Amino acid sequence: MKLLDEVIEYEALRSGAPPSVGATHSTKSTKPGQTTKGKELRKFKVVGAFAGVGGLERGFEQAGHSSTMLCEFDPAARHVLSRHFPDAEITEDVRALTQLPDCDVLTAGFPCQDLSQVGRRQGISGPNSGLVASLFTLLRQKAEVPQWVILENVPFMLSLDGGRAIRMLTDSLEDMGFSWAYRTINARAFGLPQRRRRVVLLASKIHDPRPVLLGVDAGSPTTMKRGNSACGFYWTEGNTGLGWAIDALPPLKGGSALHIPSPPAIWFPKRHLIATPAIEDAERLQGFEPGWTDISEFDPLGARKRWRMVGNAVSVPMAKWLAERLTIKHIPFDDEAEADDLPANGSYPRAAWGRDGRRRRSAVSEWPVSETPRHLASFLEFSAVPLSRKATQGFRSRLVASSLRYEEAFMADLDHHAETVGAG
Numbered sequence: 186m187k188l189l190d191e192v193i194e195y196e197a198l199r200s201g202a203p204p205s206v207g208a209t210h211s212t213k214s215t216k217p218g219q220t221t222k223g224k225e226l227r228k229f230k231v232v233g234a235f236a237g238v239g240g241l242e243r244g245f246e247q248a249g250h251s252s253t254m255l256c257e258f259d260p261a262a263r264h265v266l267s268r269h270f271p272d273a274e275i276t277e278d279v280r281a282l283t284q285l286p287d288c289d290v291l292t293a294g295f296p297c298q299d300l301s302q303v304g305r306r307q308g309i310s311g312p313n314s315g316l317v318a319s320l321f322t323l324l325r326q327k328a329e330v331p332q333w334v335i336l337e338n339v340p341f342m343l344s345l346d347g348g349r350a351i352r353m354l355t356d357s358l359e360d361m362g363f364s365w366a367y368r369t370i371n372a373r374a375f376g377l378p379q380r381r382r383r384v385v386l387l388a389s390k391i392h393d394p395r396p397v398l399l400g401v402d403a404g405s406p407t408t409m410k411r412g413n414s415a416c417g418f419y420w421t422e423g424n425t426g427l428g429w430a431i432d433a434l435p436p437l438k439g440g441s442a443l444h445i446p447s448p449p450a451i452w453f454p455k456r457h458l459i460a461t462p463a464i465e466d467a468e469r470l471q472g473f474e475p476g477w478t479d480i481s482e483f484d485p486l487g488a489r490k491r492w493r494m495v496g497n498a499v500s501v502p503m504a505k506w507l508a509e510r511l512t513i514k515h516i517p518f519d520d521e522a523e524a525d526d527l528p529a530n531g532s533y534p535r536a537a538w539g540r541d542g543r544r545r546r547s548a549v550s551e552w553p554v555s556e557t558p559r560h561l562a563s564f565l566e567f568s569a570v571p572l573s574r575k576a577t578q579g580f581r582s583r584l585v586a587s588s589l590r591y592e593e594a595f596m597a598d599l600d601h602h603a604e605t606v607g608a609g
Contacts, residue, residue, distance in 0.1 A: 227289075227512070228249055228250050228251065229245065229250040229251075229288075229289040229290045229332075229333075229508075229511070230250075230251065230252075230253050230287070230288045230289050230290070231245050231250055231251065231252045231253065231288060231289070231290045231291075231292060232252070232253060232254045232255075232256075232285065232286050232288040232290070232291050232292070232331070233252055233254070233255040233256065233257075233291075233292045233293070234256045234279050234291065234292070234293040234295070234320050235256065235257065235258075235279065235293050235294055235295045235316070236255040236256060236257045236262070236266060236292070236294075237257060237259075237262055237294055237494065237497050237498050237499065238262050238265045238266065238269075238473075238477065238478055238494045238495070238497075238498050239252075239255065239265070239266050239269055239270060240294070240471060240472070240473070240498040240499030240500060240501050240504055241292040241294055241335065241337065241499045241504045242255060242270065242292060242504075243269070243472075243473065243501045243504065244472070244499075244500075244501045244502065244503065244504020244505035244506075244507070244508055245290065245292070245504060245505070245508040246270075247501070247505045247508075248505050248508035248509050248512070249508075250289075250290070250508060251272070251273075252270050252272075252273040253272075253273055253274065253286060253288060254273055254274040254275075254276060254286050254288075255270060255273050255274070255275055255276070256275075256276045256277070256278070256279050256282065257275070257276075257277070258277060258278055258279075259494070260483075261480050261483060261484060261487060261490045261494060262494050263275050263277065264480050264482075264483040265477065265478055265480065265494065269477070274286075279316060279319045279320055279323075280316065280319045282319075282323060284323065284326065284327065285323040285324065285326075285327050285331075287329070288331050289331055289332050289333065290331055290332065290333045290334075290335065290511070291320075291324075291331040291333070291334045291335065292335045292337075293317065293320055293334070293335065293336050293337070294336075294337040294338070294499045295316060295317040295320070295336065295337075295338060317336070317354070318357075321357045321361070324361060325361060330361075330390060332389060332391060332392060333387065333388070333389050333392070333394075333511060334358070334363065334387070334388040334389070335385065335386070335387055335388075335507065336354060336385075336386040336388075337383055337384065337385050337386070337499055338350075338383070338384055338386075339382075339383065339384065340369050340382050340383070340384050340535065342384065343369075343384065343532055343533045343534070343535065344532035344533075347530060347531050347532065348531060348532045348533040351367070351384075351533045352533070354386060355367075355386075355539055355544070358388045358539075359539060361390075362390050363388040363389060363390055364388065364389060364390070364392075364393060364394055364395075364538075364539065364540040364541075365386060365387065365388040365394060365538065365539050365540075366386070366387055366388075366394040366395045366397075366398045366399055366536075366537070366538035366539075366547070367384055367385060367386035367387070367398070367536065367537060367538075368384070368385055368398050368399060368535070368536040368547070368549060368551075368553070369382055369383070369384050369535040369536060369551050370382070370383055370384075370385055370503055370551055370552075370553060371551040371552060372500040372502070372503055373433060373552075373558065374403065374503075374551070374552040374553060374554050374555060374556065375472075375500070375502035375503060375506065375554065375556050376502075376556035376557055376558055376559050377470055377471075377472065377500065377502065377559065377564075378432060378433040378434065378470065378558065378559050378560065378561040378564050379430075379433055379434045379435075379436065379437065379470045379471075379500075380417075380430045380433050380434070380435055380436060381436045381437070381500060382436070382551060383499070383500070383503070384535075385398065385503070385507065387507070393518060393540065394538070395518040395538045395540065396515035396516060396517065396518045397507075397510045397511060397515060398507075398510070399518070399536060399538065399547050399549050400510075400515055400516060400518065401510075401553050401554065402549045402550055402552070402553060403550070403552045403553060403554050403555035404550050404552060404555075405550045405551065405552055406552065406555065409431045409432060410431070411431050411432075413454055413455055414431055414432035414454075414560070414561070414562070415432060415451050415452060415453050415454070415560075415561045415562045416429060416430060416431050416432070416451070416452045416454075416595075417429075417430040417433055417434035417435050417449050417450070417451050417452075417561065418430070418435065418449060418450055418451075418452065419435060419449050419450070420447075420449065420450035420459075420461075420572055420576055420577075420580045421447060421580075422580075422583070423580045423581075423582075423583030423584040423587060423589070424583050424586075424587050425587065425589075426589070427584075427589060427591075428449065432558075432560055432561050433561055434449050434451065434462070434470060434561065435449050436496075437449070437467055437470060437471065437492075437495055437496045437498075438496040439492075439493040439494075439496035439497040447461075447489075447492055448461040448462055448464075448467060448492060449461070449462075450572050450580075451561065451569065452595060452598060453562065453569075454594065454598065457598045457601050457602065458569075458571065458598075458602060459571065459572045459577055459598065459599060459602040459606075460569035460570055460571050460572060461569060461570050461572055462565060462567070462569055462570075463565075463567035463568060463569065463570065464478070464488070464491050464492060464495065465566070465567045466564070466565050466566060466567050466569075467492065467495045467496075468495055469564070469566070470564075471495055471498045471499075471500055471501060472500050472501025472502045472503075472504075472505075473495075473498070473501055475566075475567070478491045478494050478495055479491070506553065506554065520543075520545075523538075523545050523546065523547050523548060524545065525545060525546045526543070526544060526545055526546075527539075527544040527545060527546055533546075534546040534547070535551065536548075536549050571602070571606050571607075572602065572606070573606065573607075574603050574606050574607065577599060577602055577603045577606065578603050580599070581596075581599045581600070581603065584596075584599075
């Protein structure tokens with residue numbers, strides 16, 4: 186019942202309804218900054234390193250907190266940050282910082298290019314992903330560290346090089362006296378029709394991160410059958426994989442096998458159509474308002490840059506959920522419920538924790554909550570763009586030459602689309 190009570194409490198906080206009897210926390214309102222008994226929730230000061238277009242920080246903002254400094258190397262992304270976070274200091278390079286500003290929460294969706302399954306796979310020491318070491322240097326030099334440190338990256342880092350990346354991160358945190366917990370989370374848990382799995386690592390010197398990140402679990406849903414649902418796939422692939430997603434899009438990416446930032450495609454079986462979503466819907470799939478990455482004033486030819494920025498972003502609803510979890514009372518974490526130690530060598534599991542010299546795996550699913558899913562076709566609000574004949578034919582030829590399985594109806598609609606769409 187303890188876990189159920191905490192789930193009830195979380196849902197009450199989101200909806201504004203009072204928690205049921207037995208919950209560990211009650212509230213009269215869920216407006217940002219308000220909590221029980223008329224007391225104000227402490228509003229966190231957030232510093233974002235590798236901020237991108239502010240997905241983590243936007244989630245914290247929606248939960249009532251504010252960003253004081255955002256650091257991002259990409260000039261187009263800095264333009265986006267300046268527009269949406271006008272009160273925050275915007276800096277360029279984490280390596281140029283001489284000290285970490287005072288803050289309550291440090292967020293860091295550090296670069297994934299060297300850790301991604303479709304990236305360079307150079308590992309945590311690569312030129313991009315290795316920049317997280319600069320962040321750790323700043324933490325070591327700071328007399329009073331933030332209450333919370335949040336790192337975010339791709340799940341492939343749990344297995345790449347035998348788990349070397351996650352071991353480096355957790356070893357570094359433990360050397361500085363942090364307790365930590367991480368969890369692989371799927372953005373679909375928050376009702377978004379995008380299959381986006383990310384590892385969120387939460388660490389603190391003064392708090393226990395385990396009940397925050399691992400204390401609720403909705404369990405994985407049953408496998409979905411296609412029926413007549415729209416299906417997302419990577420039109421830039423077709424040799425070794427499709428990224429097939431039923432009633433959803435595969436993860437939006439900053440690049441592709443063709444080395445260009447581009448949207449995935451969608452098969453609409455009822456319409457016999459192959460199309461790509463508009464950039465505004467891609468922003469919405471990440472939880473942003475449409476137009477969030479508009480950089481027309483900064484770069485009139487920046488359409489591809491928008492796809493790259495959206496593909497590299499952190500899911501806003503996931504960040505908001507985490508921000509809300511940091512400010513509610515939690516049931517104490519049961520150490521004995523998860524007694525399997527982490528392996529000394531090899532890949533790490535999808536969720537785990539480290540505290541008081543112990544490291545153990547966690548059995549939680551990738552679904553901390555399970556919000557009502559949105560159907561992909563009805564989620565899209567902007568006009569989808571038909572995939573060009575050239576792109577369709579190129580994908581089809583790669584698919585036929587591969588050993589991948591596909592439905593006959595899918596191939597038939599590829600052929601129909603290639604015959605009817607305009608050349609281009």
